[in-house]
Amino acid sequence: MKNNILVIGGGPAGLEASSILSRMGYNVILAEKEKLLGGHLAKWDRLFPDQVPAKEVLNDMLGRMDGVKCFTETKVNSINLLENSYNAMLSNGITVLADAVLLASGFDLFKAEKKEEYGYGIYEGVLTNADLEKAFQEGKKSSPAPRAIGFVHCVGSRDEKAGNPACSKVCCATAVKQAIETKELYPEADVYCFYMDLRMFGRHYEDLYLRAQKSGIRFIRGRVSEVAETAEGRLLVKAEDTLSSKPLKVTLDRLVLMAGMRPSKTGHDVGRQLNLSIEDDGFFSAKDGLQNLQKSKLPGFFYAGACTGPKTLPDTLHEARSAAMEIDRYIKENFRK
């Protein structure tokens, strides 16, 4: 008998774990709330550090989904733990009795309008990292070309007042990547990155930073404090250049906000029903943060990806693979004696 496994979330973590579990011989049911599979990856144009098209990566993953029962536009309406399996009612009317559940609910982007001083939703020239990727996907080019463009790191990250004291991990590399791509699109434009620390921790990330520097992108160490509109409709941006301890201003045409990662609301809806523990940062609490990152406090309930905190794509894929292994071990130990 094939054991049923329910995967909640059809982003990279859910897709990767599902295809592996399916090949291991399990009956995998995946529930995705959106119309399309892929999560945020489907909305991204190119990926750091090597600017690989996100579409290629996603298509590879989707190509391995044969055998997985995917329900899109489907939420988990209710879920409860029976004696040793989970009973889930999906919004499409189907009830799943699963021996193990993988939560891969990922993240929501921080709502940039909450940082009102940056003017997102107020000034036309202010956009988010996701808006820019969408414009890249659509091949949009502004005419006349913008003369000056700024990137603001840590929007809704490392910001206690915004409710997120943690680093979102991917924004530095994303900002530098997007700055390079913007400079390539508008070579005459002045491009600025406003950062607090550059966290270029991964392999090739530092190369990306050097490439950005060489292309003439200016890195200003200081957080943007406020944005105002000039009489000509451009953006007057103020920050401190902390390396020279002086306040600084510059007029820009575009300002791109690196909105950070917040826990997914849909994930919380599931977690609440099972009373899963959440830490101060809003992300789910793994059984322990070193050796049991994929386990929850409940038997047979596992995590993968950004539901337990901000992660890069490779981090997420590694977690998906280890979750598949943990689930396999759990099923073998508990259901096949």
Add this chain to the structure above:
Amino acid sequence: MIDFGFSVSPSSRINLDNADKEKFARLAIAEPDVLKCMACGSCTASCTAGAFEDTSLRRAILSLQNGLSDDASKLLSHCMLCGKCTMVCPRGINTRHLILSIQKIYSL
């Protein structure tokens, strides 16, 4: 004019809109490595002149980027071209050569 007993001091805020980008672009063509500075401060820390006078290549580069060439001039005026900063720069910038180019292009 009536003397009210106070004066208005000029803004000390850096205004990048007014920075001389053309001159800095010329510097970057002559010395592409100037763009590679990551503001680590190794040059300033090893500077022999810096122990006695306010001397800093890191801050001089920053001043030029911010359009403050007078500040850059002051920060390099005591440089003895000893070359210690070239030895410590982790980005491999030929700092000694860079200082000479700065002086040439900005006619310091």
